Amino acid sequence: MIRAIAGLRAALSRYGFPGDREKFEAELAQAISASPADIDLEAVAAVARAYRHRVLIRNSVEVMAALEAARPGAPGESHE
Numbered sequence: 001m002i003r004a005i006a007g008l009r010a011a012l013s014r015y016g017f018p019g020d021r022e023k024f025e026a027e028l029a030q031a032i033s034a035s036p037a038d039i040d041l042e043a044v045a046a047v048a049r050a051y052r053h054r055v056l057i058r059n060s061v062e063v064m065a066a067l068e069a070a071r072p073g074a075p076g077e078s079h080e
Contacts, residue, residue: 008048011055024051 005028012021024047031043057063068074 005048008052008055012051015055015058016051017054017058020051020054027051 008024009021012024016024027047027050028044031047032039034040034043
């Protein structure tokens, strides 16, 4: 678990969207502190999965091209 979280932190710092690392840390802290007597590993895993998915999206050429094409004012956008 520690290596997985450390690896995700590194990936978010290098490949994530701006602000992802900070948001991840805040959501992870929330999941961990939500039940101080017993860490809710399901909540921690859900946060990790969500941010892992964001890294995968950020590094998908197809997804990023689709996002760019959908952006208002993108080249090739129809202005009819």
